[in-house]
Amino acid sequence: MPTKNATDDRLNKFKNKGKEPSKLRERRIAECVELRKAAKNENFLKRRNISTLPEDEVLSPHFNTDDYKVTLTTIKEIVGHVNGDCKERQTRGCQAARKLLSRECKPPLKEIVEAGLLSRFVEFLGRDDDPSLQFEAAWALTNIASGTSWHTQQVVEHGAVPAFIALLASPMLHISEQAVWALGNIAGDGPAYRDTLIECNVIPALLSRITPDTPVGYLRNLTWTLSNLCRNKNPFPPLSAVQQVLPSLLQLLHLSDQDILSDACWAVSYLTDGSNDRIDVVVKTGIVPRLVSLMGFEELTVVTPALRSIGNIVSGSDVQTQVAIDAGVLSALPRLMRHNKASVQKEAAWAVSNIAAGPAQQIQQLLTCGLLPPLIDLLRNGDFKTQREAVWAITNFTNGGTVEQVIQLVQSGGLEAILNLLTVKDSKTILVIMDAINNLFMAAEKLGETDKLCLLVEELGGLDKIEMLQNHENDTVYRTAQGLIEKFFTDEEAECLQTEATDTSFIFKTQDVQKTFQF
């Protein structure tokens, strides 16, 4: 049972909260455990190449069948071709494998691996003399690497990393592009392989392919691979690698292709999803104004990661937050808070909650830029996850705001909106709301208007709800509710020294004074 107020955990993650100056704004809480489906808006960790080439004949039933036996027979044939010495048969075998691996349903990744084909495929990557063999092998390996971690591991352990990096330099653009793709899948597997790639100097090799003439399609793949190289925490990618990538990311962020912009933004969002020094590296590139302008785009695939990046940045230090404010984030947010996608509203509210965790001047800027009305709209009408973020915003606001700012909050309907949410089915949110109520009462005390606030809370139906919370099953919730009632809604009023007594009276006497008094 948590005994201390459970909001502390998250509160402490907001900067400027608690007594220690080192407290941070909320980081995106490391939610290792998820019950939900993986988020739908995130970009892909790994991708399989399932396109067909124009020269491919229509996929024969051989390749596109659910019949396991047929598949096994095909693989047996492939093994025969690939292990032979005939160049043509090798290419044919490779191609057959690639087609199997590219079919929509149940590609036989495991079977291909278990047929022992990988070492040959890797070997073929080095066959500069036979580009089409190289290409087919690269494609087949790409698709195997797109599987589970085990599949990716097989590819890496057969020595594919150096081979693919070498292949990046291929004069044949489509081969080089396939290598980019394969490396993206390997990087997307997790921090370990990501760092393996980085140690093999994948970054300079990739960046050297960015030229004014590089086709858009190639750049899309490359940006995606770069984003995977920026991805994942525990540990983060090495700072030196981040420094290497950033200038090119900045360059990519100024292109106009939507997919490139999206993946570049995702890359930035990964890089900013960390401690303040990580955020600093990104902010120092001067990228923030561009991110803010990308928040204003129409395309959801761009807006989502741009907003995520900005959200991460405003969870940093006051100075970092100020950079985002100076870049105009407060003018961009209202539109996103009113976005028709609930997930965007939620992210926007999260960003607001972090800005509201800042000093009073930044809270003032929130007010000046008119963020209070949309925030209160979200409390009233947002979906549950958005409301939860908006509640945090209010609580942070009441925590760091001046008395005048808090009054404005109440006058704009903020109190009513959070009181209505006291019936929500989430213990923590309820607790956070009660925290805000407590803060409001502290402000009211300073003004000598406690009674007025009591009446207001009662009028708005809040007292009823708080009273009901005294029956809540969560220990902390009911104690906190009880505390609020006792402290503010009832008129009410431990020993430091010993006093001895007889039956008839107390004994008036002093102990011998030994110590000297020092106040």
Added chain:
Amino acid sequence: MELNDGNLQTLTEFMRKTLDPDPSVRRPAEKFLESVEGNHNYPILLLTLLEKSQDNVIRVCAAVTFKNYIKRNWRIIEDEPNKISDPDRTTIKANIVNLMLSSPEQIQKQLSDAISIIGREDFPMKWPDLLTEMVTRFQSGDFHIINGVLRTAHSLFKRYRHEFKSNELWLEIKLVLDTFANPLTELFKATIELCQTHAMDINALKILFSSLTLISKLFYSLNFQDLPEFFEDNMETWMSNFHNLLTLDNKLLQTDDEEEAGLLELLKSQICDNAALYAQKYDEEFQPYLPRFVTAIWNLLVSTGQEVKYDLLVSNAIQFLASVCERPHYKHLFEDQNTLTSICEKVIVPNMEFRSADEEAFEDNSEEYIRRDLEGSDIDTRRRAACDLVRGLCKFFEGPVTAIFSGYVNSMLGEYAKNPGVNWKHKDAAIYLVTSLASKAQTAKHGITQANELVNLTEFFVNHILTDLKSQNVNEFPVLKADAIKYVMIFRSQLPKEQLLQAVPLLVAHLQAESTVEHTYAAHALERLFTMRGPNNSTLITPTEMAPFTEQLLNNLFKALALPGSSENEYIMKAIMRSFSLLQEAIVPYIPTLIGQLTHKLLLVSKNPSKPHFNHYLFESLCLSIRITCKANPTTVGSFEEALFPVFTEILQNDVQEFVPYVFQVMSLLLEIHTSSIPNSYMALFPHLLQPVLWERTGNIPPLVRLLQAYLEKGAATIASSAADKIPGLLGVFQKLIASKANDHQGFYLMNSIIEHMPTESIVQYRKQIFILLFQRLQSSKTTKFIKSFMVFINLYGVKYGAIALQEIFDSIQPKMFGMVLEKIVIPEVQKVSGPVEKKICAVGITKILTECPAMMDTEYTKLWTPLLQALIGLFELPEDDSIPDDEHFIDIEDTPGYQTAFSQLAFAGKKEHDPIGDAVSNPKILLAQSLHKLSTACPGRVPSMLSTSLNAEALQYLQGYLQAASVQLV
């Protein structure tokens, strides 16, 4: 303990004895069992007994004993010994699930509880196979077993509904989902199929429906924290089945019982909860299903009867609609005029109707009725849910909803008019509808504070409320009378004053109604009207306006106390109190009769105090009688003492704890009225007031301190001359009080009175000790409250005995103590002192220190002189706390807490602020100027030079102002 027959036999015998009604047999047996429970195998013996004993009573007893044993001992507390041996733990976990499932229901329940207690500690890490073991039983096909598993799972999982999100918790839920979600879904589907197969078999259906209810509860728990991937993927299965179940009816499952909810109701009610959970938290994913549920739930409401057994279902269902209709993107589901009309007609209006159960409560259980109707403890009622739905709909559709209801109100009133005797309930519903439609915000203090502008409240009052109130027979249609009175009461802030004045005599007449609810409402309404504010912070209704009704009012109020069921009616008592307070001297002629009645009442209730609020108002009324009468003629105090002291003596002698603090307050009030020396009757009581046992009860402390202060004020000389041996005891009380952070200010109140009133010679010997105690407290736990009181005290001391005496006593305790206190406490903290009298005391005291204490001029304390002056000027010039305390007449005593925990302060025993300095100093600023002037003439040149070197410019400017105002100059 060996696992053998002998031990089983012994346990059986003792177990049997624990059921013996004779405590001399039972207690030792319980003791014995406790003494052996630490032994290895003890729990195993219990399990063996509950499984194998021939005697069913012993089996159940063993099961209960086992569960309690687990509850007490299973948790392993850090740094404490493990109270159950590890082998026993393993054996228990290996066998308990089986045992639970194979036991009869009575034992199953106990074991199921035990499993959830163990599970709370051990699951999942230390009991990894629990769930798999349970899940395999789903396949048993035996629903006795399946329900056992489901019940246990429910008690294991229900904490997911209220615990905070944490990685640990979510890991557990994930694990549960992995093993449990799919089998549960399969079981759900299979059970529904079985329901169809056995649609004609009532016994089978009963078991299957309780399974479905449990499954639905599990669904709620597992989906509470977040929407699990599994349930998102299987939403279709769950929701379409839930939807079907909502629309399902089976004649066989309908029960005859009107009160107790049947299986069908319980299941549907849980499904409403599940739908509400999804609608609130997983709106995006649930959206496709929501309209269907709205329709199903609404149809359910239309077809559900008025019986009490449906109440929970109906209120849950209405609450679901209420929460959905407020959301902007579902607005469209409701906005069609026909839909709105149909919801109003078929859902809201029927659930606002006065039912026979309400009628029964109105007549036979008026307290409960009043609590629900007046005090808002109606959370789960249909009427409340219907009101919430009205309010929800009004968010987007206030105009149309008001229009629809206006039609209904008119037609219902029409029905009533046709035949009031038969159709009076229509009018009741009409009034209720108007009330729920009109009230947008409400507080206990002011009634409805914001009303729907589309409802004409005054017109309704004149046409439909006043008419009922004016009817000659107050006992006819008591429910409608109560409604009418309540209308006046809650809309009091919205109705014009002339209407209220018109209502007052009618309300007075209704105090005589036989119906408890009716005369209680009348008393409450009058009390609320009397607390309304008019212009200039006075009461809205003046004593002059009340003059024609005064006698009738007082008569009827006291007569109402004699009505059956109202002898301790707190609303009436409160109305008496408020009437006294409003009418003031107008009540004096009636007091001689009334005081007898009040005293008589007090005597009766003191035998067995059971109604705290009633008793509180009774004492308030006594205080008012005393104050109002003695204000006109102080000599009457004796007659009050004569009337009250016999009862008081009885209360004190019998130690009626609830009343003792009140008695002390009333005595203080009486004693303070005396102008000559203290009567002997009080002095006889003095030693008893110092008894430690009285001071142990926190509720006694404030009134006792106040009473002792009254003793000191009126009888300090008497105490010094005839009770000098009690002075150490008095100081002992002081010592006791200042030892406590909660009570230290009370200790200072007492000490300030001692300093102010006691002859110097009688306390001179204790002075040093007093200061040492204060310094010890200051050293050990310094709080702001203590420091504030401390500063007032030392300055009062300085005012009384002179600044030199103060400095000398400090420095005699420890060298340089005086300087330290000034530097560390007075100078930095004095601006915190609040209250005009407290500030004045500090100002005068500090002035004396500055100007009448040579040490401040001639020793190293000199460096503190200017800072101290600056602090004093700060004290003067700080913004005053100018909030005026609320007039006591308006004080709401509603929330006065119970007697035991806190002090029940009587508002009308209130003590006047006492200024120990009084007129001796009318303006402390002038005093400072004059004193500085005097000082400067005594040592010319020094004062101006000290000022010019270190006083800051702003302070200097203020000081110049004081000097000018006093027309003096410094030399």
